[in-house]
Amino acid sequence: xSWAQRIVDLLKAQDIRFIVxxxxxxxxxxxxLMEEDPFFHLVAxxxxxxxxxxxxxxxAARKRSAVFMQSSGFGNCLNALGSLCIPYRIPFPxxxxxxxxxxxxxxxxxxxxxxxxxxxxxxALQHFAPRTEAELEPMVDGAIRLCYSxxxxxxxxxxxxxxxxxxx
Amino acid sequence: MDRLEATRxxxxxxxxxxxxxxxxxxxxxxxxxxxRDANFYMWxxxxxxxxxxxxxxxxxxxxxxxxxxxxxxILMNLGSLATIARERPRNLVHVxxxxxxxxxxGGQPTHTATGTDxxxxxxxxxxxxxxxxxxLEELGKVMDRALKEDGPWCVVARIExxxxxxxxxxxxxxxNLWRFRRTFE
Ligand SMILES: Cc1ncc(C[n+]2csc(CCOP(=O)(O)OP(=O)(O)O)c2C)c(N)n1
Ligand SMILES: [Mg+2]
Numbered sequence: 001x002s003w004a005q006r007i008v009d010l011l012k013a014q015d016i017r018f019i020v021x022x023x024x025x026x027x028x029x030x031x032x033l034m035e036e037d038p039f040f041h042l043v044a045x046x047x048x049x050x051x052x053x054x055x056x057x058x059x060a061a062r063k064r065s066a067v068f069m070q071s072s073g074f075g076n077c078l079n080a081l082g083s084l085c086i087p088y089r090i091p092f093p094x095x096x097x098x099x100x101x102x103x104x105x106x107x108x109x110x111x112x113x114x115x116x117x118x119x120x121x122x123x124a125l126q127h128f129a130p131r132t133e134a135e136l137e138p139m140v141d142g143a144i145r146l147c148y149s150x151x152x153x154x155x156x157x158x159x160x161x162x163x164x165x166x167x168x
Numbered sequence: 169m170d171r172l173e174a175t176r177x178x179x180x181x182x183x184x185x186x187x188x189x190x191x192x193x194x195x196x197x198x199x200x201x202x203x204r205d206a207n208f209y210m211w212x213x214x215x216x217x218x219x220x221x222x223x224x225x226x227x228x229x230x231x232x233x234x235x236x237x238x239x240x241x242i243l244m245n246l247g248s249l250a251t252i253a254r255e256r257p258r259n260l261v262h263v264x265x266x267x268x269x270x271x272x273x274g275g276q277p278t279h280t281a282t283g284t285d286x287x288x289x290x291x292x293x294x295x296x297x298x299x300x301x302x303x304l305e306e307l308g309k310v311m312d313r314a315l316k317e318d319g320p321w322c323v324v325a326r327i328e329x330x331x332x333x334x335x336x337x338x339x340x341x342x343x344n345l346w347r348f349r350r351t352f353e
Contacts, residue, residue, distance in 0.1 A: 018227065043251070043255060044251070044254070045247070045251055046250055046251055047245070049215070049245075050216070050245060050247055050248055052216075052219075053213065053218075053220045053223065053248075054220070054226070054251070056216075056219075056220055056223060057188070057220035057222060057224040057227065058223040058224070058227040059223075060186075060208060060220065060223070060224055060345060060348055061223070061224045061352050062349055062352045062353075063228075065223075079212070079214070080213055083211070083212020083214075084212060084216060087211070087341045088341040088342060088344070088345045089341075089345065090345065
């Protein structure tokens, strides 16, 4: 089974149906599978910060959601995290495709890609980066459980070692 | 029209409908007009009131959801209008209180003061139920329709610059969200 299909199954198992995203080539592999599955309701946002706002509203009305984005888009989310999700205690898993890592071809992806982890740390948000198929299930399932028990966003970083990345 | 009076009029038409209020004066005036469990007050997240309202509306399609937004804030997140148009939530009523200024930060003129027409922007984004109101009477009529007829609605209310800041009892954001969520049980 592909890494993407495993993530789909783990979201389903936790009853996360509502998916908000801005695409990239890596997260699209997961989103495409969900688009074909009537279990999921996908909402495309124009900007990642907007996606966090929509996911926060869904939680406020008692619906679980997940957000998918690229590391560059994580840079567009910071004020939503700092002034909405963290102070109001709004949980959802954020699946962030990590660019600027092994095999990166585009220099414009490198600086923010490398800054994702220090930014998450500075906001005291937990993050997990499964790099093998074996790590995928405990980290994704565990991150989802953790975000709801701690009522805080948790990041799952999708690195090229797992996904193959984008080669140009 | 005066925003506090407009907010009172609007809240008077509601029963248990959720209301999401923009940071600053919208939150203050909503809390002063009527502090209710179904109010979600923003203290930050400038620009995101409409996105939060969209999330609430999509999660609870059988209840009308009202957003009280500001001109400066929606200008920061115009993409939200396109996403609302794309998702077409029948139950969303997005009210933009346009005072042509960043009121909360001292009244600097926003881009609506220099010609940007938010009703046209909303139409251009693909929202079909767009209305403008510049008096309480007009707003009342539009809201009666918007709360009955399918949307999504975008109502641009032309308001005067705020002259006073009502004092309100602030509640902790965490408590606010907890209270708001209970109204969906
Ligand atoms: C991201 C961000 N930028 C700037 C500010 C400062 N700020 C707070 S309220 C506000 C003005 C909001 O204007 P508008 O939406 O028109 O609301 P009004 O105060 O006029 O009701 C600004 C600029 C902020 N809180 N957050
Ligand atoms: Mg304003």
